[in-house]
Amino acid sequence: MTTPALQARDVTMRFGGLTAVRSVDLTVNTGEIVGLIGPNGAGKTTFFNCLTGLYVPTEGTVSYHDKVLPPKPHLVTKAGIARTFQNIRLFANMTVLENVLVGRHTRTKEGLWSALLRGPGFRKAEKASEERAMELLEFIGLAHKRDHLARNLPYGEQRKLEIARALASEPGLLLLDEPTAGMNPQETRATEELVFAIRDKGIAVLVIEHDMRFIFNLCDRVAVLVQGEKLIEGTSEVVQADERVVAAYLGEPFEGAPGDAEAAEVEAAEADAAAAGAEAPVTDAAETGTAPSTDGDKSAGTTKGEAQ
Ligand SMILES: Nc1ncnc2c1ncn2[C@@H]1O[C@H](COP(=O)(O)OP(=O)(O)O)[C@@H](O)[C@H]1O
Numbered sequence: 001m002t003t004p005a006l007q008a009r010d011v012t013m014r015f016g017g018l019t020a021v022r023s024v025d026l027t028v029n030t031g032e033i034v035g036l037i038g039p040n041g042a043g044k045t046t047f048f049n050c051l052t053g054l055y056v057p058t059e060g061t062v063s064y065h066d067k068v069l070p071p072k073p074h075l076v077t078k079a080g081i082a083r084t085f086q087n088i089r090l091f092a093n094m095t096v097l098e099n100v101l102v103g104r105h106t107r108t109k110e111g112l113w114s115a116l117l118r119g120p121g122f123r124k125a126e127k128a129s130e131e132r133a134m135e136l137l138e139f140i141g142l143a144h145k146r147d148h149l150a151r152n153l154p155y156g157e158q159r160k161l162e163i164a165r166a167l168a169s170e171p172g173l174l175l176l177d178e179p180t181a182g183m184n185p186q187e188t189r190a191t192e193e194l195v196f197a198i199r200d201k202g203i204a205v206l207v208i209e210h211d212m213r214f215i216f217n218l219c220d221r222v223a224v225l226v227q228g229e230k231l232i233e234g235t236s237e238v239v240q241a242d243e244r245v246v247a248a249y250l251g252e253p254f255e256g257a258p259g260d261a262e263a264a265e266v267e268a269a270e271a272d273a274a275a276a277g278a279e280a281p282v283t284d285a286a287e288t289g290t291a292p293s294t295d296g297d298k299s300a301g302t303t304k305g306e307a308q
């Protein structure tokens with residue numbers, strides 16, 4: 001039996017005169033892997049930002065298990081939705097284990113005083129948290145790197161670590177924004193297996209990706225966004241065969257960097273949204289020299305928690 005987990009109804013997001021997302025409905029049922037595809041600039045990341053409370057939609061509602069979500073990222077996480085970012089957001093100077101522990105924060109009851117006093121309750125909770133974090137690192141295949149600094153991981157492993165950190169909040173729904181961007185074909189196939197394994201744990205997945213083979217292999221349903229509007233939604237077979245989808249992709253290249261104007265806009269938006277505090281995240285694939293992301297990875301110097 002399918003039960004809706006996430007329900008986005010009539011979601012519209014305008015930036016001044018630009019309508020980035022227009023009246024989009026989308027449902028993700030429990031146990032499902034749903035794909036969201038579309039050319040660069042179609043509004044996919046903006047839609048994710050509306051789902052996760054980073055943006056307050058101009059119109060429409062987002063509910064999770066029949067409760068309307070307040071548009072506040074920490075409340076959305078608390079409700080059971082976790083995400084990764086198109087541009088990797090890790091704490092570069094923290095270890096692999098510490099990065100996952102940060103992700104557990106919303107699920108631990110111990111408060112600030114308890115942490116400061118380091119009483120027995122805190123130590124017990126800390127131990128349990130660490131055990132859970134290690135389980136997740138085992139699951140993701142990074143347990144052997146627990147004490148490595150995030151910045152020293154190769155690019156593909158940084159992406160995996162981001163997924164482990166997202167899972168640490170014990171979500172019922174995981175949103176992945178271009179999880180295989182910059183990965184080689186082997187890493188991409190491994191990520192496919194990983195997403196199936198996540199689904200098998202009972203976590204629903206909504207994934208944005210440009211790699212069509214990845215999407216059509218993986219997803220129970222695929223929705224296509226073009227210029228902010230949902231063009232079609234259906235099974236991989238139905239979507240793949242749709243002439244309009246083919247045209248949308250052939251009409252616009254979906255690999256490579258976007259135009260300078262768009263890149264500048266996104267950079268400006270990120271600068272606006274940048275919250276104070278927190279360490280600098282790992283921003284690109286400098287260590288491995290691989291191309292980090294299809295949008296050219298404009299996150300250098302930004303902080304965790306903003307829009308892209
Ligand atoms: N914070 C913002 N302010 C203004 N325009 C934005 C902002 N975020 C995204 N946009 C614009 O919205 C459109 C959709 O962008 P985006 O959601 O990043 O597309 P996608 O993820 O599908 O490539 C683009 O034209 C982009 O420039």
Ligand SMILES: [Mg+2]
Binds near residue numbers: 044045046086
């Ligand atoms: Mg995007």
